Amino acid sequence: AQSVTQLDSHVSVSEGTPVLLRCNYSSSYSPSLFWYVQHPNKGLQLLLKYTSAATLVKGINGFEAEFKKSETSFHLTKPSAHMSDAAEYFCVVSDSGGDYKLSFGAGTTVTVRA
């Protein structure tokens, strides 16, 4: 079984300041972990993914995430927020159990203050 917990339902930051979105996971197998971003009434765009290679994963638009097995965490960070980063973010896990299903976190809404 696999599941994801996003620890913050809403994060508000000022433009130019760091962003931290927290995610904890559970998985029976070696997990693959993803962060997706969704703008209103749009599909999901992949920011980055971890698939058992380097534990520090760099993604698009300056985002990165670190896989910490001991803490079962996969937190997403960005050093400097832009107004365009305001969106919904989902942490997602897929284990290697064979059915390739994804389990989604509840989502974190990011607002960016000017």
Next chain:
Amino acid sequence: GAVVSQHPSWVICKSGTSVKIECRSLDFQATTMFWYRQFPKQSLMLMATSNEGSKATYEQGVEKDKFLINHASLTLSTLTVTSAHPEDSSFYICSAHDRGTYGYTFGSGTRLTVV
């Protein structure tokens, strides 16, 4: 990169009619297609999983006779909402899985409104 084209992006239909939503993988083979439903301000809820040439597997609580899924080829999957009712109004999103790259590519979503 991989692209999944989902159509229509929005549709309004009358109660009792059927609506078909199409997802095409444009430059890769989608061995598995997932269909999700998303209510406002909520996460994605998996409705069903379909593998090319096989019957779809539905999640518990999803009516398979109401939400018909066809995955006849490696590049095309369709979801038909039959006899739609206002409670079926939602945002529907497909996701294609490419086992070769272990990638998941999402469609842009379909906003269905049943009146």
